[in-house]
Amino acid sequence: xxxxxxxxxxxxxxxxxxxxxxxxxxxxxxxxxxxxxxxxxxxxxxxxxxxxxxxxxxxxxxxxxxxxxxxxxxxxxxxxxxxxxxxxxxxxxxxxxxxxxxxxxxxxxxxxxxxxxxxxxxxxxxxxxxxxxxxxxxxxxxxxxxxxxxxxxxxxxxxxxxxxxxxxxxxxxxxxxxxxxxxxxxxxxxxxxxxxxxxxxxxxxxxxxxxxxxxxxxxxxxxxxxxxxxxxxxxxxxxxxxxxxxxxxxxxxxxxxxxxxxxxxxxxxxxxxxxxxxxxxxxxxxxxxxxx
Amino acid sequence: xxxxxxxxxxxxxxxxxxxxxxxxxxxxxxxxxxxxxxxxxxxxxxxxxxxxxxxxxxxxxxxxxxxxxxxxxxxxxxxxxxxxxxxxxxxxxxxxxxxxxxxxxxxxxxxxxxxxxxxxxxxxxxxxxxxxxxxxxxxxxxxxxxxxxxxxxxxxxxxxxxxxxxxxxxxxxxxxxxxxxxxxxxxxxxxxxxxxxxxxxxxxxxxxxxxxxxxxxxxxxxxxxxxxxxxxxxxxxxxxxxxxxxxxxxxxxxxxxxxxxxxxxxxxxxxxxxxxxxxxxxxxxxxxxxxxxxxxxxxxxxxxxxxxxxxxxxxxxxxx
Numbered sequence: 190x191x192x193x194x195x196x197x198x199x200x201x202x203x204x205x206x207x208x209x210x211x212x213x214x215x216x217x218x219x220x221x222x223x224x225x226x227x228x229x230x231x232x233x234x235x236x237x238x239x240x241x242x243x244x245x246x247x248x249x250x251x252x253x254x255x256x257x258x259x260x261x262x263x264x265x266x267x268x269x270x271x272x273x274x275x276x277x278x279x280x281x282x283x284x285x286x287x288x289x290x291x292x293x294x295x296x297x298x299x300x301x302x303x304x305x306x307x308x309x310x311x312x313x314x315x316x317x318x319x320x321x322x323x324x325x326x327x328x329x330x331x332x333x334x335x336x337x338x339x340x341x342x343x344x345x346x347x348x349x350x351x352x353x354x355x356x357x358x359x360x361x362x363x364x365x366x367x368x369x370x371x372x373x374x375x376x377x378x379x380x381x382x383x384x385x386x387x388x389x390x391x392x393x394x395x396x397x398x399x400x401x402x403x404x405x406x407x408x409x410x411x412x413x414x415x416x417x418x419x420x421x422x423x424x425x426x427x428x429x430x431x432x433x434x435x436x437x438x439x440x441x442x443x444x445x446x447x448x449x450x451x452x453x454x455x456x457x458x459x460x461x462x463x464x465x466x467x468x469x470x471x472x473x474x475x476x477x478x479x480x481x
Numbered sequence: 482x483x484x485x486x487x488x489x490x491x492x493x494x495x496x497x498x499x500x501x502x503x504x505x506x507x508x509x510x511x512x513x514x515x516x517x518x519x520x521x522x523x524x525x526x527x528x529x530x531x532x533x534x535x536x537x538x539x540x541x542x543x544x545x546x547x548x549x550x551x552x553x554x555x556x557x558x559x560x561x562x563x564x565x566x567x568x569x570x571x572x573x574x575x576x577x578x579x580x581x582x583x584x585x586x587x588x589x590x591x592x593x594x595x596x597x598x599x600x601x602x603x604x605x606x607x608x609x610x611x612x613x614x615x616x617x618x619x620x621x622x623x624x625x626x627x628x629x630x631x632x633x634x635x636x637x638x639x640x641x642x643x644x645x646x647x648x649x650x651x652x653x654x655x656x657x658x659x660x661x662x663x664x665x666x667x668x669x670x671x672x673x674x675x676x677x678x679x680x681x682x683x684x685x686x687x688x689x690x691x692x693x694x695x696x697x698x699x700x701x702x703x704x705x706x707x708x709x710x711x712x713x714x715x716x717x718x719x720x721x722x723x724x725x726x727x728x729x730x731x732x733x734x735x736x737x738x739x740x741x742x743x744x745x746x747x748x749x750x751x752x753x754x755x756x757x758x759x760x761x762x763x764x765x766x767x768x769x770x771x772x773x774x775x776x777x778x779x780x781x782x783x784x785x786x787x788x789x790x791x792x793x794x795x796x797x798x799x800x801x
Contacts, residue, residue: 219592225592225595225596227540227595227596227599273778273782276782277781277782280782280785282781282785284590284591284592285536285538285591285595286781286785288538288591288592288595289538289729289733289777289781290777290778290781290782292540292729292777293773293774293775293776293777293778293781294774294778295774296726296770296771296773296774296777297770297771297774297775297778298774299767299770299774300767300768300769300770300771300772300773300774301767301771302767303767303770304767304768304771410767414599414603414722417599418596418599418600418603421596421600422600425593425596457611459603459607460604460607460608463600463601463603463604464604466600467582467585467586467597467600467601470585470586470589470593470597471584471585474585474588474589474593
């Protein structure tokens with residue numbers, strides 16, 4: 190019993206850290222630029238497919254694809270801002286109109302994935318998922334452990350880019366005054382460019398997450414809804430604009446899911462996560478570590 | 482006469498005239514298309530009560546639709562209860578679910594409500610799949626073919642059409658009354674300026690939840706109609722996310738916040754969808770989603786007020 194508990198606990202925490210990375214892109218778009226991205230899950234899905242095809246066709250190690258996927262993700266994010274969100278904002282469409290457009294993007298991407306790759310479920314054959322590492326009672330695959338390391342590293346990188354670099358400071362500065370174009374122009378910041386950059390950053394984070402996830406999770410055109418909802422739950426639970434909140438809530442969700450799956454059986458983990466999420470909205474809507 | 486009532490009358494009689502014509506020519510396929518248009522206009526208007534009137538963006542109306550379909554069908558199969566009564570129970574269940582989603586999320590920003598509608602729809606779908614000892618899981622439920630009109634079942638497609646049209650007209654009249662009622666006025670005030678309205682004692686939560694519950698109730702009744710008409714329900718037909726997408730597209734395409742806009746939206750959408758099906762069919766999987774996604778983006782970017790408002794502007798220009 191104790192062994193099982195320990196296994197669930199450790200596995201939940203590892204999985205949860207990866208969940209934090211999987212939700213980082215949504216947190217950035219939402220926290221920085223107030224774009225609530227309902228296509229987040231589909232962005233993850235696209236990255237999972239590129240990981241699959243590039244590693245199958247080019248016989249590359251999936252982890253070598255991280256830079257490529259980050260680039261693809263960045264392009265998707267930046268293009269969405271430039272060609273869709275910015276024009277809607279200019280026409281005076283409110284937040285709900287932007288949300289509707291991201292919802293349209295999510296349908297479009299899921300449809301394209303179905304048209305190109307049918308509803309077949311792919312799993313990426315890689316050496317990491319089958320390598321089981323044992324630590325005493327606990328058994329974890331190398332794919333999950335690598336995911337843990339990459340997640341922590343990448344979250345730290347984004348954190349330092351935002352807090353320590355000039356570009357990061359410009360992004361944070363703009364995010365404070367988004368919607369107040371007068372104040373922004375007075376400060377001489379090209380807000381349009383910063384917004385494109387921020388969404389690009391969010392897309393890049395999503396691309397990295399998709400690569401990690403593809404090594405241990407199945408790939409299908411409908412997989413987006415799982416990762417999209419997860420992103421929402423983790424970001425909301427953690428609170429907007431908080432990196433530590435993101436990590437803590439990611440781990441919490443990972444633990445909940447692992448526990449739910451153990452206690453009630455497969456697939457009930459997600460139901461438990463959604464139920465707890467709605468409960469949290471009742472009790473503490475701004476999340477665990479959120480700024481109001 | 483009020484122009485809104487005039488519009489309702491024109492569309493109703495237009496539908497009746499066209500359907501009688503199709504009946505005389507015995508073109509049953511086109512009557513079937515007409516039923517789809519009327520049903521989708523009905524669902525679009527249900528969604529519109531939520532988004533157009535109360536500003537609540539829902540991506541999960543399939544949950545209400547599916548609950549209506551499942552509750553009435555289970556009551557019919559299990560207890561022999563007529564769906565005419567079952568639809569009220571199914572509607573109440575859907576309303577209750579609306580209440581449960583609404584209370585925690587409506588006071589937050591719009592994104593939270595939108596998100597929880599997706600989450601709840603997914604939860605309901607998973608539950609119906611998992612509780613297969615009640616719902617028969619993924620296999621779904623089949624209605625016996627020996628039903629009578631007392632059990633909401635008709636032999637003739639024309640009768641089905643009349644029932645659908647009656648439902649749409651009833652919903653329109655209720656929506657019209659709603660617009661004129663205290664609830665409608667409060668909602669309009671909240672839309673103009675929520676803080677000002679609240680300072681006059683109009684509390685957003687109460688009115689928005691009421692609108693959501695009404696919307697959920699009627700969406701569920703739409704689900705009951707669908708279950709009875711098709712005679713067969715399955716989670717991947719009545720609880721599927723593409724259904725939520727279709728309901729939303731019909732409404733925004735026609736024009737949110739209008740009374741008869743959803744009928745224009747449904748006519749265009751169903752005709753596009755059916756011709757799309759004829760051209761691409763099952764050959765390109767996912768072609769529907771591409772179509773839905775592209776349509777949503779185009780409408781949001783270039784026609785944010787919908788076709789109804791566009792047509793109205795056109796009429797005004799033609800008049801002068």
